[in-house]
Amino acid sequence: MRRIIIAVLSILIIASCTKEDHKETDKTARLSLRFDHLNQGQSLLVDSLMYINAANNLYLVSEIQYFISDVSLYKNGETHLLDSWKDIHYVDTDLPYTWDWELKDSIPSGTYDSLSVVFGINETKNQSLMFVNPPESLMFWPEYLGGGYHYLKLNGKWKDEDDVLRPYNYHLGIGQLYDETGGDPIGFVQNYFTVTLVNESFEFPEAGILKLKVDMDVDQWFVNPEIFDFNQWGGDIMQKQDAMAMAVNNGSTVFNAHWVSD
Amino acid sequence: MTLFLALLGIALLLASCQSKDDVPVHQPTAYTIEIPFGFPTELNIPDDNPMTVEGVTLGRYLFYDGRLSGRTHADSLMSCYSCHRQERSFEAGIDHPDFPGGYPHGLSGKHTHHVMLPLINLVWNHSGYGWNGSVYKDNVNAEYRNIEDIVRMAVMAEDEMFGDTSRVVALFNQLPAYKQLFQDAFGNPEVSFRNIERAIAQFVRTLVSANSxxxxxxxxxxxxxxxxxxxxxxxxxxxxxxxxxxxxxxxxxxxxxxxxxxxxxxxxxxxxxxxxxxxxxxxxxxxxxxxxxxxxxxxxxxxxxxxxxxxxxxxxxxxxxxxxxxxxxxxxxxxxxxxxxxxxxxxxxxxxxxxxxxxxxxxxxxxxxxxxxxxxxxxxx
Known part of the structure; x- marks a missing residue:
């Protein structure tokens, strides 16, 4: 009897070792994203009154803070969501440690068709108090306006028609619908959107880390397809769904991505 | 002979155990800050000053003790409480009896550069203390990084206690009940200014307001x-x-x-x-x-x-x-x-x-x- 037990145990141990060995021979790699910020193709210079948008507004950019979520790979009609460690990443132009996001997911090697991210956070995940620590918590979006978190804070100043330097807060998050009385919101609009960062096939290697550099060109928030004029919309948009809808429309051309090596 | 050696070995072993037991082990009670609903979970508590019940107890006494100025004459006593009043959320308040209008001054008579900030929920402050954030965690000057350092600054500053840390230490080392409190908090009855800083900082970190x-x-x-x-x-x-x-x-x-x-x-x-x-x-x-x-x-x-x-x-x-x-x-x-x-x-x-x-x-x-x-x-x- 004892021999039988020993034999069974040995088989089980060997089987488990085999499984481990099999795991180790899987060909997987990881993905990392590096965020950078440009204006009209050049490195962004903050607090420099030197940019002119399509509406002919002279403006500067002070800081940009935003959430990227739900990195997805597409292959043969199937979607692979990379969310095994975390699925929402905060980027802040003032905090260099936020510029790199190394995803922990092990991605099988092979050919993939495309890669996308969500700008902002979808309605299922965008729950108030899911971030209680700064800097993410400082992105909270008031309950009255829909709750959750700002997708984007883009702050700066522009020269208005009277040649006065005025602050702007180009903030994107859940939009509100109001009736003609201008009372409390009667509904909300989810303004997050999907951005296809890579739209041609690419190979994931058998090991290592594949690096994608993601550039946000700030000026694109104000053009293509819609021209955003600060003199028309003023310094704030988070209670102006029409303006936020323009930001959503323009957002898909804000990012450019390309693979990089060390 | 073998038996003798074995017995000798056991005796030596027991003796060494006895010797270890003789060394007093300082085991203060950990103090846990309860996180109120919605508050951040990351606390600004330095690794070299963990919160303990005994440390907080000592810190509370020191916070309110006018001898922290290093003096005992009634005219020259000053404590943290002299300016940081609980009923004013631990700042002076416009109705402070000694600082008309809420503009504090030190024992020298010199006014503070700015009016006060309250001592409230500071354990969640990670981005710098003071109106301009001059005391912050990553400061290259290691003497200006946290609440512990603010204690020292307050004792020495001309517009606050205008004191001398050596004199403060000498004074408190003459006080037997305090020496026992230092023993309880830090395992050493000898008063050091570093431990004064630590104790007061621990108490200040307990000042949590979350019941409005x-x-x-x-x-x-x-x-x-x-x-x-x-x-x-x-x-x-x-x-x-x-x-x-x-x-x-x-x-x-x-x-x-x-x-x-x-x-x-x-x-x-x-x-x-x-x-x-x-x-x-x-x-x-x-x-x-x-x-x-x-x-x-x-x-x-x-x-x-x-x-x-x-x-x-x-x-x-x-x-x-x-x-x-x-x-x-x-x-x-x-x-x-x-x-x-x-x-x-x-x-x-x-x-x-x-x-x-x-x-x-x-x-x-x-x-x-x-x-x-x-x-x-x-x-x-």
Whole structure:
């Protein structure tokens, strides 16, 4: 009897070792994203009154803070969501440690068709108090306006028609619908959107880390397809769904991505 | 012979165990800060000063003991409490009996450079202490990094206790009851200034305020009045009073970001201790810490220089009196109209909401209050 037990145990141990060995021979790699910020193709210079948008507004950019979520790979009609460690990443132009996001997911090697991210956070995940620590918590979006978190804070100043330097807060998050009385919101609009960062096939290697550099060109928030004029919309948009809808429309051309090596 | 050697070995082993038991082991009781609903979970507690019940107990005594100035004469006593009054959310308050208008001065008679900030929820401050954030975790100067350092600065500063740390240590080393408290807290009866700093910092980190009417509202324990709710909407909307970006709300119940802003008070900046003095960023001219609005009702005067005596004055300022400058913070986007332009009713509603951030339980909590008797004391220090 004892021999039988020993034999069974040995088989089980060997089987488990085999499984481990099999795991180790899987060909997987990881993905990392590096965020950078440009204006009209050049490195962004903050607090420099030197940019002119399509509406002919002279403006500067002070800081940009935003959430990227739900990195997805597409292959043969199937979607692979990379969310095994975390699925929402905060980027802040003032905090260099936020510029790199190394995803922990092990991605099988092979050919993939495309890669996308969500700008902002979808309605299922965008729950108030899911971030209680700064800097993410400082992105909270008031309950009255829909709750959750700002997708984007883009702050700066522009020269208005009277040649006065005025602050702007180009903030994107859940939009509100109001009736003609201008009372409390009667509904909300989810303004997050999907951005296809890579739209041609690419190979994931058998090991290592594949690096994608993601550039946000700030000026694109104000053009293509819609021209955003600060003199028309003023310094704030988070209670102006029409303006936020323009930001959503323009957002898909804000990012450019390309693979990089060390 | 073998038996003899074995017995000898066992005897030696037992002797060594006995010797180990003789060494007194210092095992203070860990103090745990309960995280209130919605508050951050990351605490600013230095690795070299873990919170203990004994440390907090000692810190509370020291916080309230006028001998911290290093002196015993009634005319020259000064403690943290001399300025940081519990009933004023641990700042001086405009009605302070010794500091008219809420402008503190030190034992030398010299006034502090700025008015005070409250000692409230500081265990969640990660971005620098003081109006300009000059004391911060990553400071290259290791003597200006945390609350422990502020204790030393307060004891030595001409505009505060104007003391001498060696003299303070010598004085407290003469006090046997304190020596026992130091033994209990740090495992060493010998008083050192480092341990004085540690104990007071531990006590200050326990000063948690999270039981205002607003806290109870978000925990579902009570309902706010309609006027308070109206004020809450104004507080958290850009088209309203637009307070929340700097002063928090449901998603940031500290009611401060702990960051620094030029909030459009001035157009000329000549304060050598504004945020620019720390960051050297030209956009930080005239920038100061956004204070927490918890208990703000009892913390007059307001702003870094105490220019406003009432909350009504502050609200009027944000409504119509903003001043343009190149370094005004981008979040002050209502500046082109002078402010957020609230009606009389809206100002009243906003004030009602701000008043529901008052936490009377915090300001009467016995654990934070002045001990009835101080160690080694036959008189009031």
């Amino acid at each position: 009417r607003f806290d109870k509202y978000i925990r579902g324990e009570l309902q706010l009045t309609q006027q308070e709710l109206n004020g809450y909407v104004l507080f958290t909307t850009e088209e309203g009073a637009d307070c929340f970006h700097c002063h928090g709300g449901y998603g940031n119940p500290l009611f401060t970001t702990h960051l620094f802003y030029n909030n459009a008070k001035d157009s000329i900046f000549d304060d050598p201790k504004d945020r620019f003095a720390i960051s050297a960023d030209p956009m930080d001219h005239g920038a100061y810490k956004a204070t927490t609005l918890r208990n703000i009702e009892v913390q007059a005067p307001f702003m870094h220089d105490g220019r406003f005596k009432t909350l009504e004055e502050v609200i009027i300022f944000y409504s119509v009196d903003l001043v343009q400058s190149n370094s005004v913070d981008p979040l002050m986007h209502h500046i082109h109209t002078g402010g957020v332009r609230l009606t009389e009713q809206e100002m009243s509603d906003l004030l009602a909401f701000i008043r529901c951030l008052r936490d009377d339980e915090f300001m009467t909590n016995e654990a934070f209050s002045r001990p009835q008797v101080l160690p080694d004391s036959d008189t009031s220090y």
